[in-house]
Amino acid sequence: MKPLRVALLGCGVVGTEVVRLLNEQAADLAARVGTPLELVGIAVRRPDRVREGVDRALLTTDAEALVTRDDVDIVIEVIGGIEPARSLILAAMKTGKSVITANKALLAEDGATLFAAAREYSVDLYYEASVAGAIPLLRPLRESLVGDHVHRVLGIVNGTTNYILDQMDTQGAGFNEALEEAQALGYAEADPTADVEGFDAAAKAAILAQLAFHTPVTAADVHREGITEVTSADVAGAKEMDSVVKLLAICERVPEENGRNGRGVSVRVYPAMIPRSHPLASVREAYNAVFVEAESAGSLMFYGAGAGGAPTASAVLGDLVAVARNVVAGTTGPVEVTYAELPVLPMGETTTRYYIQLDVADQPGVLAGVAEEFARHGVSIKAVRQEGMGEDAQLVVVTHRAPDAALSATVEGLRAFPMVRQVASVMRVEGDE
Numbered sequence: 001m002k003p004l005r006v007a008l009l010g011c012g013v014v015g016t017e018v019v020r021l022l023n024e025q026a027a028d029l030a031a032r033v034g035t036p037l038e039l040v041g042i043a044v045r046r047p048d049r050v051r052e053g054v055d056r057a058l059l060t061t062d063a064e065a066l067v068t069r070d071d072v073d074i075v076i077e078v079i080g081g082i083e084p085a086r087s088l089i090l091a092a093m094k095t096g097k098s099v100i101t102a103n104k105a106l107l108a109e110d111g112a113t114l115f116a117a118a119r120e121y122s123v124d125l126y127y128e129a130s131v132a133g134a135i136p137l138l139r140p141l142r143e144s145l146v147g148d149h150v151h152r153v154l155g156i157v158n159g160t161t162n163y164i165l166d167q168m169d170t171q172g173a174g175f176n177e178a179l180e181e182a183q184a185l186g187y188a189e190a191d192p193t194a195d196v197e198g199f200d201a202a203a204k205a206a207i208l209a210q211l212a213f214h215t216p217v218t219a220a221d222v223h224r225e226g227i228t229e230v231t232s233a234d235v236a237g238a239k240e241m242d243s244v245v246k247l248l249a250i251c252e253r254v255p256e257e258n259g260r261n262g263r264g265v266s267v268r269v270y271p272a273m274i275p276r277s278h279p280l281a282s283v284r285e286a287y288n289a290v291f292v293e294a295e296s297a298g299s300l301m302f303y304g305a306g307a308g309g310a311p312t313a314s315a316v317l318g319d320l321v322a323v324a325r326n327v328v329a330g331t332t333g334p335v336e337v338t339y340a341e342l343p344v345l346p347m348g349e350t351t352t353r354y355y356i357q358l359d360v361a362d363q364p365g366v367l368a369g370v371a372e373e374f375a376r377h378g379v380s381i382k383a384v385r386q387e388g389m390g391e392d393a394q395l396v397v398v399t400h401r402a403p404d405a406a407l408s409a410t411v412e413g414l415r416a417f418p419m420v421r422q423v424a425s426v427m428r429v430e431g432d433e
């Protein structure tokens with residue numbers, strides 16, 4: 001049978017593993033698709049770079065010429081970033097090629113343009129590898145759960161930051177030392193800012209929210225806080241609470257009194273304390289895990305390798321087989337439909353809980369004064385504990401749920417409170433209700 005011809009854009013951490021799997025599993029892939037898959041070209045920036053196991057004769061720096069070649073059937077994009085990836089994907093689709101991409105940054109910024117093009121040119125756009133690496137997560141959301149009503153998606157979707165926080169928690173490592181290790185292991189993006197400032201997780205949260213709630217969500221809609229401000233004091237404070245700090249991506253419907261769809265969605269990424277008894281607390285190193293809570297299905301957990309060349313290439317190859325089968329059958333798979341126009345609510349309206357550690361002067365009235373500040377903003381205290389005495393006292397306060405704006409206003413008030421020497425740690429609390 002005539003082989004299906006595949007063009008690869010990018011041959012870095014993920015791309016080299018895609019090439020290896022295509023070569024090593026050629027016979028099995030051909031049997032699964034029903035026809036051989038032939039790699040006909042690989043676009044890179046620096047063709048002279050050493051790439052183990054890659055046939056140099058396939059390399060080109062002219063990516064546009066490669067994707068528009070008449071004899072190419074399927075394009076895999078693992079360059080990353082917005083441009084030239086977007087133009088190349090659009091050029092490929094315009095010339096009738098189905099596309100597989102791992103590019104969460106592009107999907108979260110301008111997925112609507114890509115989905116519209118896929119519809120217009122009747123081609124597939126598959127992107128399982130863009131969220132949580134090897135973990136089959138998008139296809140379950142897009143296909144298996146499409147008949148259900150998803151309430152919440154909560155998870156650890158960035159391997160680099162999970163690795164860093166895990167090293168800080170278990171090894172007492174410093175932030176920079178742990179980041180260097182994550183980079184050496186190939187987890188971190190080329191520019192680690194995307195990981196440690198939460199941009200990578202925010203892009204993934206946007207993709208998850210869009211699929212879960214069938215509503216348009218872009219990275220710009222996501223409330224984002226990274227882990228660069230997480231201190232050893234925060235990690236130690238979490239330990240005292242028998243908790244651990246994790247960078248969480250949270251997508252949830254915000255209920256309204258009598259409504260089913262909710263009055264909107266909340267999509268957010270921030271470091272938060274979760275109890276050690278919570279299943280997400282035991283997600284170590286660069287692993288990812290995601291909970292999906294749906295009306296009929298109940299709670300589902302997806303766990304596995306969320307980053308790295310081989311795991312990500314596994315997801316790319318899964319998409320490749322699915323797309324290749326569609327090409328052989330002369331059809332295309334499901335296309336995203338974002339029919340619900342749910343507003344993404346501002347962070348200030350989202351209800352959260354805070355852990356706050358204060359260095360205070362242990363004088364009569366300090367506790368009453370602190371409690372008064374919480375009351376002034378309508379924030380209810382769940383637990384309070386004092387440690388130390390005299391000049392060296394600390395108050396640890398854990399709140400009940402309150403609008404995030406009220407909680408942060410309380411913290412600002414406490415910073416200005418004369419008997420509070422320092423607000424030593426502020427961390428949101430998730431997962432113990």
Ligand SMILES: NC(=O)C1=CN([C@@H]2O[C@H](COP(=O)(O)OP(=O)(O)OC[C@H]3O[C@@H](n4cnc5c(N)ncnc54)[C@H](OP(=O)(O)O)[C@@H]3O)[C@@H](O)[C@H]2O)C=CC1
Nearest residue numbers: 010011012013014043044045046078079080102103307308
């Ligand atoms: N690494 C990971 O664990 C994961 C990555 N992803 C996503 O996969 C994608 C690829 O990531 P990764 O492999 O880590 O990235 P790398 O930086 O390792 O590789 C990028 C590749 O793209 C090539 N490239 C860059 N610009 C151009 C251009 N203008 N024209 C042609 N080729 C170009 C580079 O060429 P050259 O080699 O010559 O520099 C390189 O081969 C990204 O979208 C990323 O977000 C998704 C999940 C996990």
Ligand SMILES: N[C@@H](CC=O)C(=O)O
Nearest residue numbers: 158159160187189307
């Ligand atoms: N840098 C990302 C990898 C791909 O998504 C991560 O650390 O999770």
